[in-house]
Each structure stands twice: as C-alpha cells, then as structure tokens.
Amino acid sequence: MAVIKTENLTYIYGEGTPFEKRAVDNVSLEINEGEMIGVIGHTGSGKSTLIQHFNGLLKPSSGNVYIDGERLWEDKARLRQIRFKVGLVFQYPEYQLFEETCYKDIAFGPKNMGLTESEIDIRIKETAEMVGLKSELLEKSPFELSGGQKRRVAIAGVMAMRPKVLILDEPASGLDPKGREQILTMLKDYHTATKSTVMIVSHSMEDVARYADRILVMNRGALYCLDDTEKVFAKADELMAMGLSVPQITRVFARLKEMGVSFNKDVYTTPYAVKTILERLGKSV
Amino acid sequence: MIKDITIGQYFPGKSPVHRMDPRAKILLTAAFIVMLFVSHNIWGLLVGAAFTLVTFLISRIPLKLMFKSLKPILPIIIFTGLLNLFFIKTGEPYFKWKIFQVTDEGVSTAVFMAVRIICLIIGSSLLTYTTSPIDLTDAIERLLSPLKKIKVPVHELAMMMTIALRFIPTLIEETDKIMSAQKARGADMETGSLMKRAKALIPILVPLFVSSFRRAEELALAMECRCYHGGEGRTRMKQLHLSAVDFFAFIFTAVFFAGVIVLNILL
Numbered sequence: 241m242a243v244i245k246t247e248n249l250t251y252i253y254g255e256g257t258p259f260e261k262r263a264v265d266n267v268s269l270e271i272n273e274g275e276m277i278g279v280i281g282h283t284g285s286g287k288s289t290l291i292q293h294f295n296g297l298l299k300p301s302s303g304n305v306y307i308d309g310e311r312l313w314e315d316k317a318r319l320r321q322i323r324f325k326v327g328l329v330f331q332y333p334e335y336q337l338f339e340e341t342c343y344k345d346i347a348f349g350p351k352n353m354g355l356t357e358s359e360i361d362i363r364i365k366e367t368a369e370m371v372g373l374k375s376e377l378l379e380k381s382p383f384e385l386s387g388g389q390k391r392r393v394a395i396a397g398v399m400a401m402r403p404k405v406l407i408l409d410e411p412a413s414g415l416d417p418k419g420r421e422q423i424l425t426m427l428k429d430y431h432t433a434t435k436s437t438v439m440i441v442s443h444s445m446e447d448v449a450r451y452a453d454r455i456l457v458m459n460r461g462a463l464y465c466l467d468d469t470e471k472v473f474a475k476a477d478e479l480m481a482m483g484l485s486v487p488q489i490t491r492v493f494a495r496l497k498e499m500g501v502s503f504n505k506d507v508y509t510t511p512y513a514v515k516t517i518l519e520r521l522g523k524s525v
Numbered sequence: 526m527i528k529d530i531t532i533g534q535y536f537p538g539k540s541p542v543h544r545m546d547p548r549a550k551i552l553l554t555a556a557f558i559v560m561l562f563v564s565h566n567i568w569g570l571l572v573g574a575a576f577t578l579v580t581f582l583i584s585r586i587p588l589k590l591m592f593k594s595l596k597p598i599l600p601i602i603i604f605t606g607l608l609n610l611f612f613i614k615t616g617e618p619y620f621k622w623k624i625f626q627v628t629d630e631g632v633s634t635a636v637f638m639a640v641r642i643i644c645l646i647i648g649s650s651l652l653t654y655t656t657s658p659i660d661l662t663d664a665i666e667r668l669l670s671p672l673k674k675i676k677v678p679v680h681e682l683a684m685m686m687t688i689a690l691r692f693i694p695t696l697i698e699e700t701d702k703i704m705s706a707q708k709a710r711g712a713d714m715e716t717g718s719l720m721k722r723a724k725a726l727i728p729i730l731v732p733l734f735v736s737s738f739r740r741a742e743e744l745a746l747a748m749e750c751r752c753y754h755g756g757e758g759r760t761r762m763k764q765l766h767l768s769a770v771d772f773f774a775f776i777f778t779a780v781f782f783a784g785v786i787v788l789n790i791l792l
Contacts (some may be wrong), residue, residue, distance in 0.1 A: 297705050320711055328709040335708040340729035348728065352711030383735070398712060 241309060242270035242325075242436050245404055245517075246292055249303035251289055263289040265461040266303070271439070276431050278452030278469070279441040283482050286461040287441050288331070291407050296440075308404070320365040324353050327403030331410045333394030337382040342393045344375070345382055349401040360400075367396040370430055374423070379437075388419040399430065405437040412447060420444075424451060445487045449473060449508040457484070464480070471507040489513045536658045541770050542584035542655045547664035549771040553778050554652045556648055560782050561648075567633065569788040572641055576781040577644045582604075586654050594650040595643065602639050609635040635734075658690035667765060680756025686742070696737065703732050 251264040291297040296319040303314045339345035350360045369393040412420035431438045455472040457464040476486045616630025666683035
C-alpha cells in the first residue's frame with residue numbers, strides 16, 4: 241500500500257491577494273513503503289511546499305493527502321500523530337536546536353510523543369549511533385559542536401521519533417564534500433537498517449542518482465515525473481531544458497553518444513560507468 | 526496569525542499621498558494628531574474625522590487593509606469606551622443601578638474618545654501604509670538633524686531603525702520556519718494552560734535569539750567590509766524634495782486645522 245498518496249494536491253500562497261502564487265499545482269502521486277525517493281527541481285519549483293503537506297504543516301488549498309491510507313485534515317487533532325509518523329527535517333536543521341545538551345534536544349520529539357524516560361533513553365542512544373554521534377557529545381551543548389555534528393544532532397532529533405517516513409530537505413547543503421558524503425551514506429544506512437521510507441530533496445543530481453530508487457521531478461509547481469532513477473536520467477536532455485543539471489557522468493555519456501559511441505544503458509553513477517566501459521572493452525571488473 | 530502583523534507594512538501605490546515628501550508626511554501627521562487632541566467638542570472632532578476620511582480616500586488604501594490595522598486596537602477602544610460610559614458621574618443620568626450609572630455626558634465622552642482613537646490609528650497607519658520604511662527613517666533623520674549640534678547621534682539612530690525595520694520580515698520568516706520545524710517534532714503551541722504555552726515558546730525563542738545574534742554579527746562585519754563609518758560625509762542616492770503635492774497638503778491641513786480652532790472658539 242502507498243504510504244504517501246496525494247490526489248490533485250494544489251497549494252496557493254497568499255490566496256486572494258495581489259501576491260497570489262500557485263506553489264503546488266494539481267499533484268497526484270503515490271509513494272510506496274520502504275522506498276528511497278529523491279526529489280529534484282530548481283528553486284521555486286514547489287519541492288519544499290510539497291513536502292510540507294506530507295506531515296500536515298500546510299493545508300492543501302484543494303485536493304487530498306493520505307498518509308497510510310488516512311486522509312489528513314479530516315480530524316485536526318490527529319495531525320500531531322501524523323507528524324510523528326512522517327518525520328520532516330528542514331533545510332539547515334541545526335538552526336532549530338535549542339536545548340542545553342544534545343541529549344535533551346534529541347529527546348524533544350520523543351518526549352512530545354509521550355514516551356517513557358527509559359524508552360526515550362534507548363532511542364537516543366540508538367539514533368546517536370546511527371547518525372554517528374559519539375556518546376560523549378550527547379552531554380555537550382549543541383552550540384559547541386561543529387556544523388556537521390550539529391546537523392547530525394538535528395537529524396537524530398527527528399529520527400528518534402522512529403517515523404515511518406523520513407523526509408529531508410537538502411540534508412547535505414552547506415557542508416563540505418566529505419560532510420555531504422558522510423550524511424548521505426548515513427541516510428542510506430538508516431534506510432537499509434530501518435526499512436523505512438526516505439525522501440531526500442536535493443539540488444545535487446549526483447547525490448540523488450546514487451542513492452534514490454525513484455526520482456520525483458517538480459517543475460513550476462507541477463509534478464513533471466516520478467519514475468525509476470534510470471528512466472528519469474534517460475530523459476537527460478529534457479531535464480537540462482528545464483534548467484536542471486544531470487550527473488556529470490551522464491553528461492559525459494551524452495557527449496559520447498553525440499560522438500558516435502553509444503551505450504545501450506543509461507549511466508548515472510561513476511561506478512556503473514566504469515563497469516559499462518570495461519564491459520565494452522571486453523574486460524571484467 | 527504571525528503574518529497579520531502590520532508594522533511597517535508598506536502598501537505600494539501612486540496616489541498623491543504616496544508621492545508626498547516623507548518629511549512633509551511626518552510633520553503633517555504630527556499636526557493631525559495635535560488637531561485631534563486640541564478639539565474640545567464633537568464638531569471639532571468631526572472636522573478631524575473628515576480630514577482622516579478625505580486623506581484615506583485620496584490614498585486609495587484598501588478598506589480591508591485599514592480594518593486589519595484597527596483590529597488589534599479594538600479591545601482598547603472598547604475598554605476606554607466602557608470606562609467612560611460607567612465612571613463619568615456628571616450630567617443627566619439615563620439610568621442608575623447600584624453603583625453603576627450611565628449619564629449623557631458619559632455617553633458623549635465615550636463616543637468622543639472612540640472616534641478620537643480610531644482617527645488617530647487610521648491617520649498614523651496611513652503614514653506607514655503610504656511611506657516605505659526606508660523613506661520614513663530617511664525623513665526622520667533629516668528632521669532630527671538639527672539635534673546633531675547637541676551631539677545626538679541622529680544618523681546612527683536612524684541607521685539602527687532602518688536595520689530594525691529591514692529585519693522585521695526576515696525575522697517573521699525565520700520564526701515561521703522555526704515554528705514549522707518544532708511542530709514537525711510534535712511541539713504543541715496551541716493547547717494547554719498559559720504556563721504550558723509560555724514554556725512551549727522556548728524551543729522557538731532560543732533558536733530565534735541565536736540566529737538574530739548571528740545575523741547581527743554578519744551584518745556588522747559586512748558593513749565594516751564596505752567601510753561604513755557612520756554619517757559623516759555620507760551622501761545619499763535619493764534626495765528628498767518638496768513638491769507641489771506637499772504644498773497643497775500643507776494648505777489642506779492648515780485649512781482643517783483652522784476649522785478645528787474656529788469651532789473650538791465658537792462652541
């Protein structure tokens with residue numbers, strides 16, 4: 241069954257004012273349990289607005305959102321429960337840290353769920369390990385940590401609620417290449433370990449191509465496509481026409497095709513490219 | 526809810542009121558406030574109200590917007606109205622019940638005060654609706670510049686005001702973001718006792734303070750990098766000029782002001 245489903249979801253900012261803007265336009269989609277989805281689209285394409293509908297932070301101007309088959313906004317009192325089910329990590333989540341210690345900050349979500357102290361403690365230890373935070377850091381103030389560590393604390397704060405779906409808006413933005421890599425690998429490991437649904441919004445095609453099973457492309461508020469990663473990057477020229485970039489390696493292969501060397505598969509990750517070329521040359525890996 | 530705050534909410538337009546020199550607007554708004562307070566009787570006040578109405582119509586500010594700025598003041602208007610209604614004991618009583626009594630003078634004072642406050646709010650909102658915050662602080666700086674002679678740091682004060690105004694929308698946006706982020710973690714700000722709700726503000730206020738300080742530091746650094754050193758010798762891109770509209774506005778206000786004074790003397 242689809243864990244997230246939308247029907248003709250439309251959201252209009254500032255309805256009835258001169259500044260009216262259709263941020264999300266008639267989007268219908270289904271996301272299955274256990275998938276890892278990449279969300280791409282350029283600035284202002286409605287990605288962030290869309291994901292804020294999945295945990296009931298925004299109310300659709302028209303259309304419906306179903307989480308686990310339950311229609312959102314039918315009963316406003318249920319929204320809080322939905323937010324525990326669909327964990328949302330905003331862009332630059334480290335700016336939301338507020339507690340004296342990292343431990344207490346991660347505990348904020350689970351505490352709001354009404355869990356017992358011992359259960360909270362188990363979850364914090366577990367998520368801290370998952371995001372790669374050393375246990376001695378837990379007693380430190382989040383404001384003493386480095387940027388990358390702060391971000392881990394913030395992500396752990398949402399993970400500790402053990403949401404069925406974890407949505408992250410640009411989880412790796414503003415970090416150095418090594419930090420990006422670590423965060424994304426950590427998310428992939430989390431996905432494998434918990435078998436939960438993970439959605440990553442990103443500008444970086446490389447990151448999305450490497451980790452996602454399926455890719456959701458937004459263009460000017462409308463759903464452009466939601467398809468398997470290879471199928472999406474097969475339309476590299478269309479993506480580029482939309483002003484989106486495609487992974488560098490895909491561009492290299494597009495150029496090769498122009499030059500008369502065509503491969504029958506679409507290539508979007510470097511390891512796969514290496515394998516394809518070696519196969520062509522008749523050598524094994 | 527947080528988007529309803531209208532401080533410094535400029536409503537762009539091309540009406541004569543918009544085109545006035547901001548200095549003239551500030552001075553005339555001050556004159557308008559004086560006009561409201563010198564009028565002793567209801568007739569004088571009606572002249573003030575007429576002035577408000579005419580200026581409001583000229584400015585072409587939507588009525589809805591004006592209601593929005595009046596809404597938060599409504600409790601104060603009702604409160605002063607009730608106080609005047611029940612606590613003025615002079616005049617002919619309409620009815621009496623134990624210690625409560627309503628007199629004709631009470632009723633007229635209550636209406637008088639309500640009209641005065643409403644006019645006051647509309648008049649001063651018109652100033653902020655038709656003048657961009659930057660123009661406003663520019664004008665304040667120019668109007669206060671004589672105080673520089675007695676070592677009042679007028680430019681610095683104006684700069685602080687400009688910066689504060691500039692950051693209101695940014696802070697509102699930031700607050701919205703932080704609120705959403707904490708709500709996503711199950712923060713509950715709408716239910717519970719007053720104490721509980723006050724406590725629920727901590728997860729919003731702490732990050733907000735932290736980011737404000739960070740922003741302030743970054744801004745100070747950026748200003749220093751561009752060699753900002755205060756007001757001395759600083760020229761402006763936009764010069765303020767008095768134009769025909771302003772002279773007309775001065776005459777217009779003077780006529781109404783004279784009307785109020787005449788009515789005060791006559792009645």
